[in-house]
Amino acid sequence: METLHPDVKEVLFSEEDIRAIVSRMGKEISRDYADKNPLIVAVLRGAVVFTADLMRAISCPLSIDFMAVSSYGEAAKSSGVVRIVKDLDTKIEGRNVLIVEDILDSGLTLSYLIELLKGRGPASVEVAAFLVKDVEGNRPAIDPRYVGTHVPDEFIVGYGLDYAERYRNLPYIGILKPEVYSK
Ligand SMILES: O=P(O)(O)OC[C@H]1O[C@H](OP(=O)(O)OP(=O)(O)O)[C@H](O)[C@@H]1O
Numbered sequence: 343m344e345t346l347h348p349d350v351k352e353v354l355f356s357e358e359d360i361r362a363i364v365s366r367m368g369k370e371i372s373r374d375y376a377d378k379n380p381l382i383v384a385v386l387r388g389a390v391v392f393t394a395d396l397m398r399a400i401s402c403p404l405s406i407d408f409m410a411v412s413s414y415g416e417a418a419k420s421s422g423v424v425r426i427v428k429d430l431d432t433k434i435e436g437r438n439v440l441i442v443e444d445i446l447d448s449g450l451t452l453s454y455l456i457e458l459l460k461g462r463g464p465a466s467v468e469v470a471a472f473l474v475k476d477v478e479g480n481r482p483a484i485d486p487r488y489v490g491t492h493v494p495d496e497f498i499v500g501y502g503l504d505y506a507e508r509y510r511n512l513p514y515i516g517i518l519k520p521e522v523y524s525k
């Protein structure tokens with residue numbers, strides 16, 4: 343068991359839990375994309391840790407590119423506006439694109455990205471989301487083909503997920519103490 347960071351209220355998924363989830367997702371993706379040479383689109387910065395693990399759990403040929411978008415900035419709440427910070431370098435026309443995300447929360451980031459990438463004429467666009475937050479109320483209809491696991495409607499950190507750029511390096515997934523972000 344990892345030592346708990348003092349700003350973390352509770353660990354939801356340990357390193358061991360994460361390994362098992364990523365391994366299962368890698369097998370599903372390897373099976374579905376065996377002869378499709380997918381282009382993995384990792385969404386910077388949050389998805390970088392998950393992507394690094396996931397791509398090594400996938401056994402079929404693949405390529406990888408990065409997009410950087412941001413809607414949360416330094417806040418614990420989405421600004422409501424998705425900003426492209428870095429676009430792909432790869433032409434995706436005719437490619438099987440797999441967007442890799444750390445978390446689906448309001449759905450704003452993924453709905454924006456899916457529409458943007460579909461407009462470039464790929465053969466397919468699917469999503470692998472490590473976490474899906476169980477939120478009350480509506481969010482855009484996004485149906486990730488691959489889901490790691492679910493988290494409660496609290497602010498999650500670790501395994502790539504930050505608050506004000508901190509905590510991305512925690513090796514586990516945890517709930518941030520509310521007093522840390524409401525200060
Ligand atoms: O479903 P949503 O409400 O849109 O939230 C999900 C997005 O929010 C976070 O990214 P953020 O914009 O904070 O940037 P980051 O990846 O650089 O941390 C996270 O990494 C997802 O990309």
Ligand SMILES: Nc1nc2[nH]cnc2c(=O)[nH]1
Pocket residue numbers: 414445447448496497498499503504505
């Ligand atoms: N770190 C972090 N980023 C997010 N982006 C959307 N939801 C979350 C969350 O719960 N934690």
Ligand SMILES: [Mg+2]
Pocket residue numbers: 385386387388389411
């Ligand atoms: Mg992100």
